[in-house]
Amino acid sequence: MDWIDLRSDTVTLPTPQMRAAMAKAELGDDVYGEDPTINRLEAMAASLLGKEAGLFVPSGTMGNLAAILAHCGRGDEFILGHLSHTFLYEAGGAAALGGVNPHLITNQPDGTMNLEEIEGAVRADDPHFPISRLVVLENTHNRCGGVALTLEYTKAVGEIANQYGLLFHLDGARIFNAAAAMNVDAKELAGPTDSVTFCLSKGLGAPVGSVLCGSAEFIAKARRMRKQLGGGMRQAGVLAAAGIVALETMIARLPEDHKRASLLASGLAQIPGLILDPGTPYTNMVFLTLDDQITLSASEVAGRLKERGILVGVTAKRRFRLVTHCWIDDLGIDQAVTTFNEVIQDSMI
Ligand code: TLP
Secondary structure, three states, X not given: OOOEEOOOHHHOOOOHHHHHHHHOOOOOOHHHXXXXXXXXXXXXXXXXXXXXXXXXXXXXXXXXXXXXXXXXXOOEEEEEEOOOHHHHOOOOHHHHHHOOEEEEXXXXXXXXXXXXXXXXXOOOOOOOOOEEEEEEEEOOEOOOOOEOOOHHHHHHHHHHHHHHOOEEEEEOOOHHHHHHHHXXXXXXXXXXXXXXXXXXXXXXXXXXXXXXXXXXXXXXXXXXXXXXXXXXXXXXXXXXXXXXXXXXXXXXXXXXXXXXXXXXXXXXHOOOOEEEOOOOOOOOEEEEEEOOOOOOOHHHHHHHHHHOOEEOEEEEOOEEEXXXXXXXXXXXXXXXXXXXXXXXXXXXX
């Protein structure tokens, strides 16, 4: 079956151009710093985000973890949102492997954390307390609907970080979606931060990998952390080659995904029984809930959609996430809406 896979933008397969680049990539041992393709990708990524250096890592999870471990020591504390990916979906790596304590602040529906609460979370210099070392933002914010955090807000957090001597990391897994949605340069969004991770393997379509960017000194530390975590990947230029094509060809097309997410949302909004989140979509994610007249659970609806070739994410008992990406075209959106409608109508009979 030709699936219409809306579960995530992580499901994207490499484009033919990526596969061709992978086949002819120049390679070397990256742990010796000798893979020319990885070196090129890291330099390109750093320059796109206005940082001195980059580090190719196997995943966004490892990028965030290597950053936290490079910034913080055991017993230090990092401040982040209670709905952040790093807190919810990265298996508690910073605490488990680094002894770094998460200090949670409530995420507002727009993905931000209240600025006064961030300031309030910074610990006084007292031996009772852990040492506040780092603040982490996420842009776009996944669990908050894929919303983009503004440059103004990012700068305001940067100012707090400066004022209190905190380091500032951005989980920019989808920073290029944020930049496209707000029509700002990703470099600017990364400007106030000390480090930023972004993913090649989501909306940019590469099969594997993320890049962590920051100062040359920070990246040297993070490189050691990557090694510690088992992320030194030798001739991984075969993967970086696809990442280079992703940076060259896939960033400019992200607005198409946002447009299709809007089409999807407006189609689904017409179906009685489905309640779209207010404001959805901000970028490439559509969030919706089943209303009370639907007796099926979200998993049951997802199961029936799957039988008809449509894959969707279930994020709670009655809630879905649908994500658009480069393998979803206009026809796919039409089919998804039509099939959703059929499944919901059938369930009401
Ligand atoms: N997110 C995945 C799942 O883990 C939920 C998805 O399908 O959206 N930061 C953010 C904001 C992310 O959304 C993700 C992946 C990551 C980091 C981790 O990236 P990977 O999967 O490469 O470790």
